[in-house]
Amino acid sequence: MCWLYAITKYRYVPSLDEILLAINDAARMGFRYMELEGVGPQLYTVAKNKSIIKKRCEENEIKMINFVPVLPDIMSLNIGKRRKALKDFKIGCELGSFFETDMIQIDTFHLPIYLKPVYDISEEFRYAYNAPKLRVDPKFDFWEYFNNVLIPSISECNDMAKDHSLKLCIEPRTWENVPNVWALELVMREVDSKNLGAILDTAHLAAQKMEIVQCIEMLGKRIFYVHASDSDFLTEDHLEIGKGSIDWVSMLKALKKHRYQGYIGIDVGGRAEMRGKLDVMYINSKRYLEELMPKVAKMSVWEPHKENEENC
DSSP states (O other): OOTHHHHHHTOSSOOHHHHHHHHHHHHHTTOSEEEEEEETTHHHHHHHTHHHHHHHHHHTTOEEEEEEEEOGGGGOSOHHHHHHHHHHHHHHHHHHHHHTOSEEEEOOOOOTTBSSOSSOTTSOOOSSOOOOOBOOOTTOOHHHHIIIIIHHHHHHHHHHHHHTTOEEEEOOOTTSSSOSHHHHHHHHHHHOOTTEEEEEEHHHHHHTTOOHHHHHHHHGGGEEEEEEOBOOSSSSOBBOTTSSSOOHHHHHHHHHHTTOOSEEEEOOBOSGGGGGGHHHHHHHHHHHHHHHHHHHHTSOSOOOOGGGGGGO
């Protein structure tokens, strides 16, 4: 169960009591694994109450598999803000180690020339946001920012993750500095570490008009984790699985081809009107994949069409 459930059902950012309720929710719906976020100052709340959170997980037989410190200043041009955010990321790594997660996640946020931030943790959560408005700054040099801020920050986070025996994963998110697989490929080549991998978020990539099988072919074994929700490839929605246009059979076959053995998280929600039926959508999405996976497991990875048989 992805953390989008808690954000959608409760609020952005959930209180400690709501974090504990979300763990109960995961167990009630039949999940055994989930993720957790620490957003800005809330990271300290999670750190202060880590034993309470871990105990609730143990009581519900839930394992945390991914921790997400949400720290926009990690990509700030202001070196003081950036250093503070990187120190906080280390706290995130300590929490990941304490919760015995397999990985820790970093987001790449937005360019530092926005008129209004895309990702404002002080406002009520709104997932289907519009394109950011960027100012034209004569002094701003994108590739200088890329080489001197974005890559060093990711590299430092990766080093901290390794020091805590955690894999570092990046989720390409619409409108952010790393919005799609092509951008992530460039980042991975620069950082050059097998400890750095991808979260394959089907809805974000669909919103970028990227075919999911192509993304899997590009990333291969560098996929560390999958966020699964459906999409119509038109808007930034995280729909119930089976209610959109994603070809789940082909997606699972592509993961099978690359011998993916990681977690698939149900990542449905993001709109207030989904709250009333959120549990049903999570249970249905979970069931959809659980019923489909054994069928795909029996399929050949490549089943050529008649017209292609002569080229086999």
